[in-house]
Amino acid sequence: MKNYEIAVIPGDGIGPEVVDAALAVLGECEARYGLTVDYTFHDFSADLYRRTGRKITAADMDEIGTADAVLFGAMGLPDVRGPEGLELGAQVEMRAHYGLFSSLRPVRLFPGVESPVKAKNVDMLVIRETSEGMFAGLADQHEPSDESASDRMTITRATCERLFDVAFSQARARRKRGTPGHVTLLHKSNALRSNVLMERVFDEVAARNEDIGSAKFYIDAGAMYMVTDPERYDVVVTENIFGDIVSEIAAGLVGGLGVAPSADVSLTHGVFQPSHGSAPDIAGQGIANPTAMILSAAMMLEWLGERHGDDRCSQTAQGIQRAVESTLATGPRARDLGGTADTRDVVDAVISALPQSISHAAVAGS
Numbered sequence: 001m002k003n004y005e006i007a008v009i010p011g012d013g014i015g016p017e018v019v020d021a022a023l024a025v026l027g028e029c030e031a032r033y034g035l036t037v038d039y040t041f042h043d044f045s046a047d048l049y050r051r052t053g054r055k056i057t058a059a060d061m062d063e064i065g066t067a068d069a070v071l072f073g074a075m076g077l078p079d080v081r082g083p084e085g086l087e088l089g090a091q092v093e094m095r096a097h098y099g100l101f102s103s104l105r106p107v108r109l110f111p112g113v114e115s116p117v118k119a120k121n122v123d124m125l126v127i128r129e130t131s132e133g134m135f136a137g138l139a140d141q142h143e144p145s146d147e148s149a150s151d152r153m154t155i156t157r158a159t160c161e162r163l164f165d166v167a168f169s170q171a172r173a174r175r176k177r178g179t180p181g182h183v184t185l186l187h188k189s190n191a192l193r194s195n196v197l198m199e200r201v202f203d204e205v206a207a208r209n210e211d212i213g214s215a216k217f218y219i220d221a222g223a224m225y226m227v228t229d230p231e232r233y234d235v236v237v238t239e240n241i242f243g244d245i246v247s248e249i250a251a252g253l254v255g256g257l258g259v260a261p262s263a264d265v266s267l268t269h270g271v272f273q274p275s276h277g278s279a280p281d282i283a284g285q286g287i288a289n290p291t292a293m294i295l296s297a298a299m300m301l302e303w304l305g306e307r308h309g310d311d312r313c314s315q316t317a318q319g320i321q322r323a324v325e326s327t328l329a330t331g332p333r334a335r336d337l338g339g340t341a342d343t344r345d346v347v348d349a350v351i352s353a354l355p356q357s358i359s360h361a362a363v364a365g366s
């Protein structure tokens with residue numbers, strides 16, 4: 001039985017609170033299902049930078065990257081900024097260092113959660129490209145100026161091909177559990193040269209995946225459909241900044257950031273974190289909704305299960321998902337979902353809703 005090594009980076013604000021919550025659930029899974037996990041903890045945060053000037057380095061990321069996966073809380077504080085005026089947050093460095101080009105952000109309306117829109121059946125996966133697009137110029141030489149500043153959007157064929165391959169294979173995998181099997185590209189090829197190339201590569205990859213339906217919308221209209229007709233979406237794929245925004249609109253449809261997990265993955269590395277940030281407005285009060293982080297930990301187990309052919313991990317992931325679903329349906333409910341529960345109440349409820357056992361006959365003896 002494989003012993004997994006997980007690097008944990010709690011970060012700032014509610015990051016450490018929701019990471020503790022996810023570790024409590026994982027700890028219970030270890031006890032119940034024979035999962036074996038070793039953790040190494042890495043104390044990087046905007047707060048550490050403010051106190052000591054220390055930030056994550058390439059050597060740190062090399063070391064962290066030897067783990068089987070990274071579990072990441074949230075990083076960044078609005079008033080902690082580097083010399084260029086940008087916030088500190090290791091998530092952006094890690095995406096570049098590990099070549100994490102796709103952020104998978106599943107969004108599903110669970111029973112018991114109210115949506116601000118009329119749609120009943122919101123079940124989509126937003127895939128945000130995370131290595132180029134509008135963030136491509138982050139490492140560019142830059143002359144500080146008070147008069148003008150720019151960023152650039154760069155799209156490459158190589159990243160598009162990998163990204164759209166992921167989108168179509170995710171659509172195929174989702175179809176096995178009842179979704180339509182469909183990919184929508186959101187883009188702005190009417191006005192951005194980079195997006196003309198993105199659209200062209202999308203058409204080529206779509207043509208190689210004829211068993212999966214596809215559609216394309218301009219990002220502006222596509223963003224409106226997110227709100228007026230979200231049921232039309234299954235897998236949605238787009239560039240970096242569009243994906244950042246659209247994935248949070250999508251999260252808003254299903255209860256908000258407190259229930260929105262994510263997985264930043266390449267073909268070799270995975271960083272699993274909630275879609276939300278450090279939420280300084282509620283940090284330190286023990287009231288953050290841990291659901292997004294717990295679901296991100298489940299995505300980590302699902303990813304490990306696929307990579308290592310380990311059914312025990314995949315089934316544990318399903319067990320956690322079911323426990324989260326039943327907690328959302330019955331409560332206790334965190335404040336962002338209209339309830340009064342503290343973080344700990346939600347964690348306790350999820351733990352007590354975990355199945356007593358998972359069957360992993362398929363891996364017995366392996």
Ligand code: NAD
Nearest residue numbers: 074075076077078091257258276277278279282288289336
């Ligand atoms: P945020 O996601 O931290 O918070 C937005 C709103 O959602 C806040 O009202 C917050 O209270 C609420 N919220 C978020 N997560 C919640 C949870 N689990 N339970 C209950 N409510 C929750 O975004 P922000 O306020 O724009 O940014 C705060 C800081 O986080 C900034 O420094 C930003 O740069 C950083 N940030 C980090 C990441 C990351 O680590 N990947 C992502 C986004 C923002």
Ligand code: MN
Nearest residue numbers: 244245248275
């Ligand atoms: Mn965001």
